Amino acid sequence: MPEEIEVPTEHLHEHMEHGAEESGQKWVLGVALSSAFLAAFAALAALMAGFHANEAMIDRIKSSDQWSYYQAKGIKSAVLGAKIDLLRSLKKSVKEDDEKKMEQYKEDQDKISEDAKKFEEDSEGHLKHHETLAHSVTLFQVAIAVGAIAALTRRKPFWFVSLGFGAVGVVFFTLGFLG
16 A cells, blocks of 8 residues: 655645735734634524524414414303393393303403413514624624635725624624623
């Protein structure tokens, strides 16, 4: 079996470091490092934005379920009310349990309505977090793209623009957690 060919990389490494220093382009390493941090923030923000979108949807479904339950109680109450009205119009006696049930349906509907509104509010809160974090993801992606342009064109001002987008992205990222 042939021996493994050894390629000396020390010279290449030195050339990369000294070449960047000699050409005044060492800042490009800063572009790479800042882009890596921005990518990590973008990944975290995207993960949290997805979480809040899912939670908003779950809370919206729970709210919808509660409103359906509210309507079911209303239908039961209407049917029972029609029965009571019919019995009274026929001058027949109405069971005391039926009147108590009517009151219970009303109390149940009040509680169900409160729960449904709470789920709606929670859903809205999650959507606000999602939107704010989605803005931060977009800003991080733009910052990374502008950083790549800076490195490719060797124009340092683009890197500063990239850092500016990244800083605004961090603001949105923070606001997304604080609410």
